[in-house]
Amino acid sequence: MISVKNICCIGAGYVGGPTMAVIAHKCPDIKVTIVDLNAERIAAWNDEDVNNIPIYEPGLAEIVKSARGKNLFFSTEVEKAIDEAEMIFISVNTPTKTYGVGKGMAADLKYIELCARQIATVAKSNKIVVEKSTLPVRTAEAIKNILDNTGNGARFQILSNPEFLAEGTAIDDLINPDRVLIGGDTDEEGQKAIEALVNVYSNWVPKEKILTTNVWSSELSKLTANAFLAQRVSSINAMSELCEKTGADVNEVARAIGMDSRIGSKFLKSSVGFGGSCFQKDILNLVYIAKSYGLKEVADYWEQVVIMNDHQKKRFATNIVKTLYNTVSGKKIAFLGWAFKKDTNDTRESAAIYVADDLLNEQANIAVYDPKVEESIIYRDINYLGTRAAEENKQGIEVLNDPYNACKDAHAIAVLTEWDEFKTYDWQKIYNNMKKPAFVFDGRNILDADKLKNIGFIFQQIGK
Ligand code: UDX
Ligand code: ADP
DSSP states (O other): OOOOOEEEEEOOSTTHHHHHHHHHHHOTTSEEEEEOSOHHHHHHHTOSSGGGSSOOOTTHHHHHHHHBTTTEEEESOHHHHHHHOSEEEEOOOOOBOOSSTTTTTSBOOHHHHHHHHHHHHHOOSOEEEEEOSOOOTTHHHHHHHHHHHHSSSOOEEEEEOOOOOOTTSHHHHHHSOSOEEEEEOSSHHHHHHHHHHHHHHTTTSOGGGEEEEEHHHHHHHHHHHHHHHHHHHHHHHHHHHHHHHHTOOHHHHHHHHHTSTTTOSTTOOOOSOOOSSSHHHHHHHHHHHHHHTTOHHHHHHHHHHHHHHHHHHHHHHHHHHHHTTTOOTTOEEEEEOOSSSTTOOOOTTOHHHHHHHHHHHTTOEEEEEOSSOOHHHHHHHHHHHOSSOHHHHHHHEEEOSOHHHHHTTOSEEEEOSOOGGGGGSOHHHHHHTSOSSOEEEETTSOSOHHHHHHHTOEEEETTO
16 A cells, blocks of 8 residues: 655645645645745745735635644755655646647647656655646646656556635635545456545545546546536526616525525625636636547537626626626726635636726726735736737726725726625725715625615615
């Protein structure tokens, strides 16, 4: 039986950081080293004040504090960590390609390939390499090819171990996972490698929750899980538009269908649209794979989930303009929330970015408040779209660290993230300081409609 004592993880991001912190916390006998090329990010992970680690995730700082310097290490010395480890997790980013064949659809595997080449060059002893990033089916095969053909004779086993954690609840998802999925080769060596990883997780996950499959099933399961989850959000969002036209209430519909045990109640919250680094990327990836096998109907079917999501974001922005008498030019619109969901400082693919872009096209002045997102990130996000010059974005968007100031003199408020604190605000005070009539567009259905209407707000929620 292989008992792993030294793990290295390449990539100290939203997946690698929390996952390895939990492994270190739960397996005090295993040394875990997380490496990253980004020296600034590593320095932040090593910051003496644990509250300054680069990722905000409830419970993460405490876990990092408990293990850091004992059996959890953050470093930029990628090669040293690879050399010392028996098991190497690859947790680097796999964004959608922005160039060449598969542009806008396929996953860009350049970071993965770089990792594989680096492992091949450095490794002097046998290694188990674990894919943790979301990858297209059959990436493991590509990694194996590179390792076997460029290495120094060391032998490699490749496992797929997709991560199912959701941001904002990552620590709980890691400590109490619904399941852990491990895919590996069906031959004897493959099975031994699987067993080694099963043993790591068995330190805290019950054996019956650890599923083992072949590599491709594991890779495809991750894409499928995210596609199904995103599809639920697009399905309820599609109904939200119909509800708005017919007088039905989308929350009531969601509740009614969710009580059917075959449907289930989770993931039926209508919103301004899903964001995050996974859903859109994974679906586009799935669409690309289906197309590359000539499966047009399969590709079109899944693509519609993303098309629906884009529509939802767009119609939220259009509705704001329409409701504010067809012009927001020169009007201040306050954004409550910029993160793609609550309890995270991650903004990748956040609906807020796209709504802001549309409103800036209409010459609105946007004032953003988010409890965890830094000003520089907000400008980075909007500049990344490339719609207008950075200078113009700077003029159009103001970032404030106080929600009351963000809403002061605004014509309208748009709720883009479901942060709990928004519900606790003194809404009367906010109303008093706004231009009248004062509008609230609740893109997350979190505020009390009756209360706000009684204060005097013109109040709109998605799907009502
Ligand atoms: C997702 C998957 O849940 C997770 O298993 C996978 O590992 C990574 O991708 P994440 O993107 O972190 O996790 O968050 P998730 O909670 O799934 O939310 C994604 C987006 O959907 C958010 O923008 C969220 O606000 C939105 N959403 C979710 C809704 O609009 N309505 C819902 O009912 C649920
Ligand atoms: P995820 O959400 O998948 O964790 P992130 O972008 O948050 O994605 O994190 C991925 C990390 O991987 C980044 O910090 C990036 O610097 C790092 N990275 C990418 N390629 C390499 C590499 N070849 N070696 C080390 N780190 C890398």
